Amino acid sequence: MEQFIQQLLNGLFLGAIYALIALGYTMVYGVLRFINFAHGDVFMLGAFAGYYLHKALMPLMGALPAPISAAVILLLAMAICAALGILIEFLAYRPLRSRPRLNVLITAIGVSLFLEYTGQLIFGATQRPFPEVIPKKNIEGLGGLYVSNTQVIVLVTTVALLVALRFIVMKTKMGLAMRALSLNPTAATLMGVNNSVVISFTFGLGSALAAAGGILYASLYPSIEPFMGILPGLKAFVAAVLGGIGNIPGAALGGLIIGITETLVAGYSQDIGIPSGYKDGVAFVILILILLFKPSGLLGKVEREKV
């Protein structure tokens, strides 16, 4: 029982990060109706931005308390990736705005490969350790459960970002425009919403969340390389589909479910007699099942296809 709760806790922390990445997928899908395949690679770039920022800024910020310098690095990396996301949208996706969705998807795959292999060229293919800004400590909680302070920080940061996102989407004018655009692009345009600005903003916001996800993931699993974004990206996408793509609370829920399931499979694989490597296949099995039985996702609305 104790072990089970411990696994559940570990899954919760992983799931929080998946949720963060899934939000980027869901927002872009909600506004543009296409799967931004390169989202996982922005996640990777976020982790690398954190790595280099740490290298460049730590000598300057040595005197500051660790949480503040960590926050500075996180926010700067998010800003860099937001700019990158906007740039990617502008160069690769904007020229295709009126084309079939499949063309955009293929472009997105191209962008994803481009980021991965350019990353390999620039950063090198070897794995590197991700720096610990805040020294890791284990905290013993109730009933012999262990939680590290990194895990707590990850969860707190994720929740803070989710609350901030909810505020932006629900309470600001830009959020209103995003919701309008996702509901009905034509009507939104007629009401004076500037599509391009809103789409750029959505990409920036999604990319910033991906960057935060990348840094948090790298603090939990402190080893980064140019291909680290592929699997978490795909799993986060599954999380978005599971929750109902285009639905923000759904993405958060889906992220938690995927994270917890994966951790449980990895933790209990010995007991049920399957290799622990199968944990990487779990998300896709979930994806196929959800699309077969409830294609709109757990919290999604059923959409009639227009002829």
Place this chain on the structure above:
Amino acid sequence: MIFKKYGTQLFLLAALVVSLVVSLFADQIDDYYMDIALNVGINIILAVSLNLVNGHTGQFSLGHAAFMAVGAYGSAVLTLQAGAPMVSALGGGVFGQSLVFIIALLVGGVFAALLGWMVGVPSLRLRGDYLAIVTLGFNEIVRVVFTNTNADGPFGGALGLKGIEPYTNFFWVFAIAAISVYVVGSMVNSTYGRGFLVVRDDEVAGESMGINTVRYKVTAFVIGAFFAGLAGGLYAHLRTTISAEGFGFLKSVDVVVMVILGGMGSTLGVVIAAVVLTVLNEYLRDFEQYRMIIFSLILIIMMIVRPQGLLPNVVLQRKKNKKTVDPA
């Protein structure tokens, strides 16, 4: 006249004869060029079979390497486990070997076709980018399963299989390539094959005309997967070592790039793209770290500048030109 009536059959016959003749003189061809030629042939099979699914039927699949993997493992396991006794039971020699090789290839192809059916069934409810992700998911599942098999088991775990008999030669590769071009071409151009195009062009209209679009989608997946399985078997018996890592998402992307560059739905274009990209790959071997950057830029630039491919389907193009409004 005879050419007009039996044109495609004559093409098939000619291709078979040419591949037989070339394979008789294979000893005199430099090994390096031979290797490139065999890779070209295998990639033609992969690209043409994927084109049936992605190009003609318009069902975007990102998991072609999974079918290739199943074909490669299926045929390799058969020849590794039971190859030697079967060859001697058939009297040994070239005849026995060829027969065993055909059986192994077919077994791999049938397993791949079964997987294709499994992928095709969920595709009944999905389209476009969802289907792309599901096929990608299938690809990952196949890779994860093969990687995590027992290292002492028949699939060799993460290290894969080695010591596979090098049965693949010029004749088998190009004979099967010619057959795949013939089968896909004549299927699509037949009355039956109009169904594939209906699924691509307007599924809803097709359904309302009483066309069973589901059957066409599954057929396309099964046939595409079968030929990919054959290509996998040829690949396994050419390389003599295989591992699951070689059949991942990137291998699928390689084939997708061929289909896109050649023009979705254009058999000739796809064949040419397979040849060009395979040869280009060899030239880029010294610039390995730039290869995928170039490929990804090809994808992006093609989609922005020329989404119909370098050599688009001529008939389709004429129809498109008449319409001034893009239906999408």
